[in-house]
Amino acid sequence: MTTLEEQATFDTPEAGEVLLEARGVTMRFGGLVAVDEVDLTVRAGEIVGLIGPNGAGKTTFFNCLTGLYKPTSGVVSFAGRPLRPRPRAVVRAGMARTFQNIRLFQNMTALENVMVGRYCRTSAGPLTSILRGPKFRREEAETRARAQELLEFVGMPDVADSLARNLPYGDQRRLEVARALATDPQLLLLDEPTAGMNPQETRQAEVLIQRIRETGLAVVVIEHDMRFIFNLCDRVLCLVQGSVLVEGTPEQVQSDPRVIEAYIGTSADGPDEQTGAGPEDGAPRA
Numbered sequence: 001m002t003t004l005e006e007q008a009t010f011d012t013p014e015a016g017e018v019l020l021e022a023r024g025v026t027m028r029f030g031g032l033v034a035v036d037e038v039d040l041t042v043r044a045g046e047i048v049g050l051i052g053p054n055g056a057g058k059t060t061f062f063n064c065l066t067g068l069y070k071p072t073s074g075v076v077s078f079a080g081r082p083l084r085p086r087p088r089a090v091v092r093a094g095m096a097r098t099f100q101n102i103r104l105f106q107n108m109t110a111l112e113n114v115m116v117g118r119y120c121r122t123s124a125g126p127l128t129s130i131l132r133g134p135k136f137r138r139e140e141a142e143t144r145a146r147a148q149e150l151l152e153f154v155g156m157p158d159v160a161d162s163l164a165r166n167l168p169y170g171d172q173r174r175l176e177v178a179r180a181l182a183t184d185p186q187l188l189l190l191d192e193p194t195a196g197m198n199p200q201e202t203r204q205a206e207v208l209i210q211r212i213r214e215t216g217l218a219v220v221v222i223e224h225d226m227r228f229i230f231n232l233c234d235r236v237l238c239l240v241q242g243s244v245l246v247e248g249t250p251e252q253v254q255s256d257p258r259v260i261e262a263y264i265g266t267s268a269d270g271p272d273e274q275t276g277a278g279p280e281d282g283a284p285r286a
Ligand SMILES: Nc1ncnc2c1ncn2[C@@H]1O[C@H](COP(=O)(O)OP(=O)(O)OP(=O)(O)O)[C@@H](O)[C@H]1O
Pocket: 029, 032, 034, 052, 053, 054, 055, 056, 057, 058, 059, 060, 061, 274, 275, 277, 282
């Protein structure tokens, strides 16, 4: 029997090669500086955690990295080339992401959802697709086979024909990861991948991310679950009010009094003024 790693092969860069380089990334919304001069370097095979209380700017920073937002200033490069702030350009360059809220095509099957992720790597044009010629049929078969391989890789070999909306919550999250992997990324960005998961699903997510790293991909993960972050990551950045407060190993970050204060400060302050979120939402889940 072949292992999942053998079934799912990835086109991966050399370990340690710099993939993502963000320099001085700043995002303003009117008078609010949501992300303030943030630098980040991510190398192939690394798992980097991004933590910080509610409203710290984590998702906004992800949006700047992945072309959803054009940063007010700063530069984002991937594999040594400046990245155009367009989601399609970002995906083609080799970065894929998942979102805080599940964004699946709920009325499509699991397999179809993963196939959608694959289309950015197929070459059949509109005419070939309409005529359904040999090239289209060959690519379609390859796309289908790759999608099934990825469902197996994320641990869901038997759900291909299930509608996304009928899958349990944890499986929907894993399906999103499979769809992101279908774009053949070198770097995967995960925005709160364990939000709403039970402890068993959280543990499965941790194992899956480790397995993704073993294939040579880099991962950047936003999480409020500190146990998850400190178990998993090689390096952790703590953002507070848009700026990097601390960056270091999990050991350095978890023992840094400034990090503890940033979170306790949030808890004591009550609801976040910007988001309206209560203290529990931004407080670390340990
Ligand atoms: N499109 C927008 N327009 C205006 N303000 C925004 C916008 N998006 C985010 N913000 C503000 O920017 C700040 C950073 O928000 P962001 O969602 O990036 O924080 P976060 O660290 O991801 O928080 P959470 O942990 O709650 O997801 C917040 O004050 C938020 O209200």
